[in-house]
Amino acid sequence: MGDGPSETVGQLLRAARDRLGARSESAGLDAELLLAAALGKPRSFLYAWPDHVPTASVRERFDHALTDRLEGQPVAYTLGVREFFGLELAVSPAVLIPRPDTELLVEHAVAHIDAGHAVADLGTGSGAIALAVAHERPGARVLATDASPAALAVARANARRLDLRVDLVAGDWCAPLADASVDCLLCNPPYIAEGDPHLAALSAEPASALVSGRDGLDALRAIVAQAPRVLRPGGRIVLEHGFEQAAAVRALLAEAGFRDIDSERDLGGHERISFGRLRD
Ligand code: GLN
Numbered sequence: 001m002g003d004g005p006s007e008t009v010g011q012l013l014r015a016a017r018d019r020l021g022a023r024s025e026s027a028g029l030d031a032e033l034l035l036a037a038a039l040g041k042p043r044s045f046l047y048a049w050p051d052h053v054p055t056a057s058v059r060e061r062f063d064h065a066l067t068d069r070l071e072g073q074p075v076a077y078t079l080g081v082r083e084f085f086g087l088e089l090a091v092s093p094a095v096l097i098p099r100p101d102t103e104l105l106v107e108h109a110v111a112h113i114d115a116g117h118a119v120a121d122l123g124t125g126s127g128a129i130a131l132a133v134a135h136e137r138p139g140a141r142v143l144a145t146d147a148s149p150a151a152l153a154v155a156r157a158n159a160r161r162l163d164l165r166v167d168l169v170a171g172d173w174c175a176p177l178a179d180a181s182v183d184c185l186l187c188n189p190p191y192i193a194e195g196d197p198h199l200a201a202l203s204a205e206p207a208s209a210l211v212s213g214r215d216g217l218d219a220l221r222a223i224v225a226q227a228p229r230v231l232r233p234g235g236r237i238v239l240e241h242g243f244e245q246a247a248a249v250r251a252l253l254a255e256a257g258f259r260d261i262d263s264e265r266d267l268g269g270h271e272r273i274s275f276g277r278l279r280d
Contacts, residue, residue, distance in 0.1 A: 005059075009035065009051035012059070016066055026177050030075050031066075037079050038062035051087040085132035089158050094150035096209035098128035101266050102240055105273050108264060109186050109238045114138025119161050120230070122173045122187040122223060123147070125209055127155030129165060129186050134164040143167045145176050148208065169180045173219070174226035182230045188240040189219035200272050216242055217249075231278045238275040246271035 007015075011187040016031035024030050036043045038061040039054060054062070065078050076082040076097045082089055084098035084104050091097055106129055113119055113133065117140045121130035124144035134142045144166050146152050152168050159166050168177040174185070190209050192199060192215035202210055213217040220241060227237050241249050242272065253261045259278030266272035 005056060006053055006092055007059075008050060009052045009054065010213050011047055012062065013046065016062070019066060020069060022140055023072075030069055031077050032080060032230060034065040034069065035062050038065060038078055046048055077149050077204060082126075084126075084128045085135070087128075087135060087162055089126050089128055089131070090161065092150075092154055093204060094148065094206065095125040095154050096188075096205050098126055102128060102273050103132075103242050104264060104266050105129065105186060105188060105238055106136070108273060108275065109133060109236075110136045113140050113184055117141070117183040118143070118181060119173075119184045119186065120145065120177055120182045121166075123187065123189055123209070123219075124155050124166075124168070125151050125188075127158045127168070128207060128229045129188060130155070130168075131158055131162055131164050132165050133136065133186070134159075135162070141167075141175065143169060143182075145171050145173065147172045148206070151206075151209075165214075173223050174230045179229040180232050183232055183235050185227055185231055185235065185237045187223055190225060191216045191220060191240070191245060192243045215248075215253045217245060217252075219253060220245070224249070224256045228257055228278055233278060233280045235273065236280045237278070238273055240273050243268075243270035243272065244272055249274040250276075 013031050017027050020027035020030055030047055032043050036046060039057050076091050076096055077093055080090060082091050082097050085103050115171050119140050119142045121144040124130050124146050128140050129142035152170055155168050172276055190212040192210050194211055239249060242277055250261050253276040257279050259279055261276035263271040263274040
């Protein structure tokens with residue numbers, strides 16, 4: 001990396017940006033987030049004190065973080081946190097890093113969730129969806145399932161640090177849920193097809209949270225098939241899916257007895273969530 005022990009914040013950032021440039025589309029932002037974390041300061045410190053000369057141990061931490069990033073580690077895993085729907089969530093390689101796309105699912109869901117509703121988030125991972133709903137709708141009862149004990153531990157720690165009430169239960173998708181007990185079923189399942197070239201850039205994240213069979217629809221098929229058992233009549237399902245899967249998910253929902261089926265586009269203009277209501 002840099003040449004001397006006297007490099008300033010500004011010089012370190014420039015060198016890091018160049019070094020990360022080939023690897024990351026967000027090299028400048030990555031460099032800033034990692035240097036601020038190594039310094040134990042907010043990002044604004046970097047703009048306020050470009051001539052500050054970090055200590056050797058800060059430089060060493062920063063250099064390690066840059067090496068990890070160059071080897072494909074997402075910045076969120078290095079920082080150990082990621083913001084989602086205004087909440088700071090702890091993340092580790094046991095869970096998918098929450099994406100802005102999934103905020104669309106939360107926004108759509110909370111518009112239909114009232115006090116007293118029972119909401120379930122399937123495959124909660126870090127707890128992102130469940131915790132955002134619990135935060136937005138304190139009167140709702142929120143349950144979340146995950147098959148991974150390591151993921152549940154992350155979600156539990158997040159519930160504690162945010163002081164939000166979510167009932168976390170171990171198990172596959174709807175398996176832990178009682179019959180006709182849920183008003184609103186939410187899920188961001190794995191939906192990438194095996195062998196999809198996008199997976200190369202996602203190799204640090206758990207494959208079980210990303211990949212789902214030859215067409216990416218295995219989990220969505222299982223969830224839609226299970227949903228009518230756990231939803232109350234008229235209950236709502238909201239599912240995230242891949243940008244080319246909306247028509248397939250709408251067809252699955254229709255086949256399973258849902259009505260008022262539709263999809264919504266994400267900020268990139270892709271149909272990203274589909275939803276419907278169980279027949280009464
Ligand atoms: N939206 C994620 C991505 O493509 C995938 C998340 C998922 O499979 N649920 O990066």
